[in-house]
Amino acid sequence: MAERRFGIGYALAPKKQQSFIQESLVGLARSRGIDLVRIDTERSLADQGPFDCVMHKLYGNDWKRQLEEFGVKNPNAVIIDSPEAIERLHNRISMLQVVSELKIEHETDTFGIPKQIVIYDKETLFDRQAWEGLKFPVIAKPLVADGSAKSHKMALVFNHDGLDNLKPPIVLQEFVNHGGVIFKVYVVGEHVKCVKRKSLPDVSEEEKLGSLDGLLSFSQISNLANNERTDDKYYKMMQLDDTEMPPQSFITDIARGLRQGLKLNLFNFDVIRDARFGNRYLIIDINYFPGYAKMPGYETVLTDFFCDIMQKKEKDGAENTGLDSYEVLSCDDEVRKIVSSDGDDGGDLNVEEENPIQV
Numbered sequence: 001m002a003e004r005r006f007g008i009g010y011a012l013a014p015k016k017q018q019s020f021i022q023e024s025l026v027g028l029a030r031s032r033g034i035d036l037v038r039i040d041t042e043r044s045l046a047d048q049g050p051f052d053c054v055m056h057k058l059y060g061n062d063w064k065r066q067l068e069e070f071g072v073k074n075p076n077a078v079i080i081d082s083p084e085a086i087e088r089l090h091n092r093i094s095m096l097q098v099v100s101e102l103k104i105e106h107e108t109d110t111f112g113i114p115k116q117i118v119i120y121d122k123e124t125l126f127d128r129q130a131w132e133g134l135k136f137p138v139i140a141k142p143l144v145a146d147g148s149a150k151s152h153k154m155a156l157v158f159n160h161d162g163l164d165n166l167k168p169p170i171v172l173q174e175f176v177n178h179g180g181v182i183f184k185v186y187v188v189g190e191h192v193k194c195v196k197r198k199s200l201p202d203v204s205e206e207e208k209l210g211s212l213d214g215l216l217s218f219s220q221i222s223n224l225a226n227n228e229r230t231d232d233k234y235y236k237m238m239q240l241d242d243t244e245m246p247p248q249s250f251i252t253d254i255a256r257g258l259r260q261g262l263k264l265n266l267f268n269f270d271v272i273r274d275a276r277f278g279n280r281y282l283i284i285d286i287n288y289f290p291g292y293a294k295m296p297g298y299e300t301v302l303t304d305f306f307c308d309i310m311q312k313k314e315k316d317g318a319e320n321t322g323l324d325s326y327e328v329l330s331c332d333d334e335v336r337k338i339v340s341s342d343g344d345d346g347g348d349l350n351v352e353e354e355n356p357i358q359v
């Protein structure tokens with residue numbers, strides 16, 4: 001009897017679909033019995049399918065309603081991920097709250113988030129009382145992180161003069177020197193991959209005090225040029241080679257904690273190493289459904305994840321229990337640590353985990 005195939009519908013904006021749905025991914029998934037099917041976002045979801053799973057990165061109440069209806073009509077289908085869980089990442093305060101709730105013990109390393117305050121209006125912006133404990137330079141980030149170009153428009157503010165150009169609501173986050181390298185940790189279910197990316201350079205003491213005109217604007221500085229898909233080529237070009245990766249088990253513990261706390265499968269988080277301490281890591285950003293295609297070998301990681309969902313669904317189907325749409329166990333319960341071809345000397349981090357994951 002022919003093996004039953006597993007249909008995953010994807011609902012993505014055109015730009016996202018173009019970058020993420022590559023023939024290499026579609027072909028590999030197909031060879032593993034998984035069909036990736038485009039959901040026509042101009043038509044009602046209810047008129048399309050059937051789907052065993054829906055994967056999406058769309059906004060708006062109408063789409064949210066359609067997903068809810070789909071979930072009611074298809075209780076055994078898996079939705080990756082729940083709109084409510086995703087919305088938590090659309091606000092830069094609620095986004096990082098989950099980090100403060102993580103309980104992770106590590107012998108030598110500590111983690112946290114930078115000091116930050118939210119500013120809703122201009123008066124508060126100029127009220128020094130409101131800034132308790134926060135010192136220049138600060139990074140001004142839009143409070144809303146909803147995928148719009150505006151939500152990535154940032155400014156490095158060196159002094160009071162720079163405040164004039166800011167438009168609340170914003171988050172002011174202390175700027176922490178971190179050696180000009182950021183660690184981007186991609187999470188795909190129980191799969192975790194840490195890569196290095198170019199970041200803002202450190203700010204010297206003179207620059208902090210100097211007569212720089214108060215503000216430097218920038219946007220998406222850590223985004224990899226699309227033509228640089230191999231990390232080692234990018235690392236050489238951007239002189240990131242000699243930056244040590246964070247401890248592997250530390251990063252996977254944080255990834256696991258965030259996944260369980262956020263109840264999300266598809267996200268990445270940005271980590272900087274605090275140059276003042278060297279073993280203190282700060283999480284500065286968490287992104288839903290990031291640019292996975294920039295991750296070397298993304299086809300395999302994503303297809304393994306699809307396989308995890310399919311196998312869990314079959315297992316649950318056999319036990320006749322409806323798959324709870326937020327929990328998918330990994331394909332196997334062994335901890336499989338695959339360190340990438342660069343070995344463990346600062347190479348990228350691929351770690352499979354044994355824990356159940358939540359969506």
Ligand SMILES: Nc1ncnc2c1ncn2[C@@H]1O[C@H](COP(=O)(O)OP(=O)(O)OP(=O)(O)O)[C@@H](O)[C@H]1O
Nearest residue numbers: 114139152173174175176199200220222284285287
């Ligand atoms: N607190 C901080 N201290 C030092 N540098 C920071 C800090 N916050 C952000 N940066 C720098 O600014 C860049 C953009 O910040 P952030 O990642 O929060 O913005 P974003 O628009 O959400 O980016 P992404 O494209 O990853 O979604 C970071 O990659 C890093 O280079």
Ligand SMILES: O=P(O)(O)O[C@H]1[C@H](OP(=O)(O)O)[C@@H](OP(=O)(O)O)[C@@H](O)[C@@H](O)[C@@H]1OP(=O)(O)O
Nearest residue numbers: 016019146147222223224287288289290291292
């Ligand atoms: O497509 P890209 O490669 O730029 O991916 C970026 C992605 O854009 P897209 O989802 O519109 O594609 C961004 O999503 P929004 O915050 O804007 O929603 C955000 O997740 C970035 O962090 C991703 O960059 P990465 O962290 O992977 O370097």
Ligand SMILES: [Mg+2]
Nearest residue numbers: 222270285286
């Ligand atoms: Mg970021």
Ligand SMILES: [Mg+2]
Nearest residue numbers: 145285286287
């Ligand atoms: Mg972001």
